[in-house]
Amino acid sequence: MQIGVIGAGAMARALGGRWAAAGHEIYFGARRTEAADELAAGVGYGARGGSIEEAARFGEVVLLAVPVDGLDAVLRATPEFAGRVLVDCTNAFEPDTAAPDGAAGFVLAEDAVAERIAATVPSAQVVKAFNLCAAEVWADDAREFEGSPLSVPLCGDDPDAVRVVAGLAEDLKLRPFLAGGLHRARYLEAASVLTVGLWFAGYDSRAMLPPLSAAFATRDQQ
Ligand SMILES: NC(=O)c1ccc[n+]([C@@H]2O[C@H](COP(=O)([O-])OP(=O)(O)OC[C@H]3O[C@@H](n4cnc5c(N)ncnc54)[C@H](OP(=O)(O)O)[C@@H]3O)[C@@H](O)[C@H]2O)c1
Numbered sequence: 001m002q003i004g005v006i007g008a009g010a011m012a013r014a015l016g017g018r019w020a021a022a023g024h025e026i027y028f029g030a031r032r033t034e035a036a037d038e039l040a041a042g043v044g045y046g047a048r049g050g051s052i053e054e055a056a057r058f059g060e061v062v063l064l065a066v067p068v069d070g071l072d073a074v075l076r077a078t079p080e081f082a083g084r085v086l087v088d089c090t091n092a093f094e095p096d097t098a099a100p101d102g103a104a105g106f107v108l109a110e111d112a113v114a115e116r117i118a119a120t121v122p123s124a125q126v127v128k129a130f131n132l133c134a135a136e137v138w139a140d141d142a143r144e145f146e147g148s149p150l151s152v153p154l155c156g157d158d159p160d161a162v163r164v165v166a167g168l169a170e171d172l173k174l175r176p177f178l179a180g181g182l183h184r185a186r187y188l189e190a191a192s193v194l195t196v197g198l199w200f201a202g203y204d205s206r207a208m209l210p211p212l213s214a215a216f217a218t219r220d221q222q
Pocket of ligand 1: 006007008009010011012030031032035064065066067068070072073076089090091092093130131132133134136
């Protein structure tokens with residue numbers, strides 16, 4: 001599949017690099033085209049680098065891997081995003097200046113980034129994914145913990161777009177699952193700010209939830 005990757009930083013390298021290794025055609029696009037070229041050369045597998053417009057035009061699927069405060073300018077200046085499947089991995093973290101001592105954390109600068117992306121490019125199909133873990137996690141080869149592949153929740157409204165992004169997660173030996181429509185992407189964004197803040201404070205966010213078999217989360221019988 002042809003994938004455009006916008007940005008030439010940690011997430012672009014992690015996901016774009018692994019998709020390239022998995023056999024996809026990758027075009028990195030950045031505002032400094034030399035950074036995109038350099039990244040493409042480092043990744044190999046025939047990956048190319050160039051402008052944001054070129055990457056957006058190239059990709060059937062386009063990963064947005066830029067800071068949230070840069071999104072609006074990028075989206076508005078790039079008509080090539082129209083009609084694309086846009087994968088939104090962004091997080092609008094900012095420091096929690098009200099955090100008590102010992103509870104390092106972040107808050108969200110914005111509540112619903114994925115929905116804003118969809119409103120800015122209404123013809124695109126936005127899928128929220130890959131925002132819960134650090135770039136280093138995605139960059140690694142297969143990620144398995146306690147015998148199971150790492151799961152990737154996806155939120156999106158278009159079933160075909162969600163299916164495509166699920167396939168891209170599977171190509172990285174991850175386990176995708178549908179977490180709901182795009183209106184629920186804000187919960188993935190909120191989940192991320194909570195869990196990442198806890199990790200930064202030294203708590204094991206993974207340990208605060210029981211496995212499904214012990215979750216007692218069953219539907220009420222009618
Ligand atoms: N890193 C993680 O572990 C992680 C995990 C989950 C989600 N995320 C999210 O993924 C996104 C990318 O994070 P990252 O860690 O890859 O960031 P990064 O390493 O700082 O790279 C950001 C990239 O975006 C470009 N950029 C910055 N501002 C821009 C603007 N206004 N217009 C166009 N391009 C711009 C940068 O270009 P320049 O070099 O020219 O500045 C750089 O290529 C963020 O939204 C972040 O919240 C990151």
